[in-house]
Amino acid sequence: MLVAPSPLSDTTDRKVADLAKALAHPARLRILRLLLATPGCIGGDIVDAVGLAQSTVSEHLRILKAAGVISGEISGPRVCYALNPEALSVLAEFVASLKVPDSADCCIPNPKAAT
């Protein structure tokens, strides 16, 4: 009986899509990896690491922050960015939910019920 076959919630779709969009750029993934590998506070080091202009990196950081994936805390003249991996749980759950149980017999002829 199908374990509640994902009610096609439009709201959830939007949330997951927004999270996916936040991850949909190599530079942003690189930033996330950098924050994971660097437990301390990094600021402009991110700019050097990704090799893009400072304004561009700032925009990527803004997008990640807007999606809730990272958080930035002001620390003197710098900003301390930190990962917020819990924010990705909705996306992770969606991806996990796509694991089909087993009944993947596709293409049942489907005789289109005589109208």
Place this chain on the structure above:
Amino acid sequence: MLVAPSPLSDTTDRKVADLAKALAHPARLRILRLLLATPGCIGGDIVDAVGLAQSTVSEHLRILKAAGVISGEISGPRVCYALNPEALSVLAEFVASLKVPDSADCCIPNPKAAT
């Protein structure tokens, strides 16, 4: 002790970003959910479900297919679409890898090593 702190692979970043981009639209997520809930073959039913023009849905299906997330097999005049959840494993692993171990003590003053 850090478990190989993600080598900042540019190639992987691109693959993950492409997968994330494929999921970065509510209509595409809805299609995936629909395919999950419908083990059989569906064709134009997707068009009705998402409520967009047929050409638009076809484009979304093309994007999902290009990303490897779904596969389409021709079945008479229709096409049978099926989920390909394994294609998302790279994305799933990336998201899972962001779970920080524990040392999230951010904002170590970082005295900027006297030059």
Place this chain on the structure above:
DNA sequence: CTTATTTATCGTAAATCGACGATATACTAA
């Protein structure tokens, strides 16, 4: 053959994205 059905592709227009330089803002230090 013709007709109907299903899907893909072709324009096209509006919106968004990605990148940059220039500039503004915020804070520290002197």
Place this chain on the structure above:
DNA sequence: TTAGTATATCGTCGATTTACGATAAATAAG
């Protein structure tokens, strides 16, 4: 105060995305 550093925002341009209607291509049925 001024000077220096770090980050954010603004304006712009080119590329990409999304959506649509119209049309083409492929197949099944008659």
